[in-house]
Amino acid sequence: MRGWQSQAHVKHYCKYHVVFVPKYRRKSIYGTLRKETGGILRELCRQQGVELIEGYAMRDHIHMLLMIPPKYSVANTIGFLKGKSAIRIFREYLQVKRNFTGRHFWARGYCVSTVGLDEQMMRAYIKNQEREEKRQEQLRLAGL
16 A cells, blocks of 8 residues: 555545646746745645645646645645745745735636546656647647
């Protein structure tokens, strides 16, 4: 039962592939903010008791493979990650010192799928996402 987690009265293997995007799908994550966003999300996952197994920040979206304990809902966990990370990004990297009611970094919603026992395939997909996106862009430009 490798990879299974235990809590007081439950054994679980609850892994989710999650994707979310910045508001208006702006290329906000590109550059130095890309690395910093990963650190922020990793720290927030640790605080919440969620295991961030794999993650990758593309120019305009984030892929994560999360193991979320069954005591937390996926919606609450993603809401926590998006909300708290937006606050930290605005305060630390976009130099917004005041309360930023009405400012949004992440778009509403997210994409989630359960991983099940295909974890290795999903980890490879997340790692190779940027390479695959570039390959598809080249094919599109070549008119194939």
